[in-house]
Amino acid sequence: NAGVTQTPKFQVLKTGQSMTLQCAQDMNHEYMSWYRQDPGMGLRLIHYSVGAGITDQGEVPNGYNVSRSTTEDFPLRLLSAAPSQTSVYFCASSYSNLAGAYEQYFGPGTRLTVT
Amino acid sequence: AQSVTQLDSQVPVFEEAPVELRCNYSSSVSVYLFWYVQYPNQGLQLLLKYLSGSTLVKGINGFEAEFNKSQTSFHLRKPSVHISDTAEYFCACMEYGNKLVFGAGTILRVKS
Numbered sequence: 001n002a003g004v005t006q007t008p009k010f011q012v013l014k015t016g017q018s019m020t021l022q023c024a025q026d027m028n029h030e031y032m033s034w035y036r037q038d039p040g041m042g043l044r045l046i047h048y049s050v051g052a053g054i055t056d057q058g059e060v061p062n063g064y065n066v067s068r069s070t071t072e073d074f075p076l077r078l079l080s081a082a083p084s085q086t087s088v089y090f091c092a093s094s095y096s097n098l099a100g101a102y103e104q105y106f107g108p109g110t111r112l113t114v115t
Numbered sequence: 116a117q118s119v120t121q122l123d124s125q126v127p128v129f130e131e132a133p134v135e136l137r138c139n140y141s142s143s144v145s146v147y148l149f150w151y152v153q154y155p156n157q158g159l160q161l162l163l164k165y166l167s168g169s170t171l172v173k174g175i176n177g178f179e180a181e182f183n184k185s186q187t188s189f190h191l192r193k194p195s196v197h198i199s200d201t202a203e204y205f206c207a208c209m210e211y212g213n214k215l216v217f218g219a220g221t222i223l224r225v226k227s
Contacts (some may be wrong), residue, residue, distance in 0.1 A: 033199040041219055043205065106158035
């Protein structure tokens with residue numbers, strides 16, 4: 001199993017540009033989520049999905065869109081990049097029940113800089 | 116709403132000394148609790164979790180944590196640290212629906 005993969009690893013954008021961060025998992029997990037990590041703030045939930053076709057907002061959703069057309073993929077779209085979106089982005093997945101012990105598996109991250 | 120407070124932003128410790136990383140949570144309902152570790156330039160890896168049952172939870176790499184409901188704490192401990200334990204450690208809380216709320220993190224620096 002490759003686990004959770006994310007592309008790209010690094011990205012530099014100019015203010016106003018758009019882009020999509022890719023996330024894929026091969027563990028047949030129902031639950032997938034996107035976090036951003038900023039120094040001194042831990043990880044904050046952006047959007048999450050409990051299954052194909054179902055998405056919902058997390059703590060910091062503004063400026064981001066998601067969709068979930070398949071179980072495996074959960075892309076994150078930045079609509080019009082702003083310097084405040086400079087961060088490290090992590091995708092995670094898990095089974096969504098007690099049998100799966102709710103353990104979330106994290107991807108390696110995408111480091112995004114917006115100038 | 117749930118929240119997680121990690122009481123120390125950095126903890127320096129000498130190799131082979133014991134260490135405790137402190138975590139308090141706030142929630143009005145029963146929660147699941149987790150500790151994750153992040154090595155430099157890597158993703159997060161689960162150290163241990165408390166879902167129910169015994170309040171003393173053992174994890175990987177010799178770490179353990181104790182759930183204390185009355186004090187709403189979930190402190191992480193290791194009796195003897197190694198240089199390779201240098202990393203950032205995150206405490207996290209889950210109320211429902213797989214949504215994790217993370218603390219701000221504690222950087223453990225192990226010195227020789």
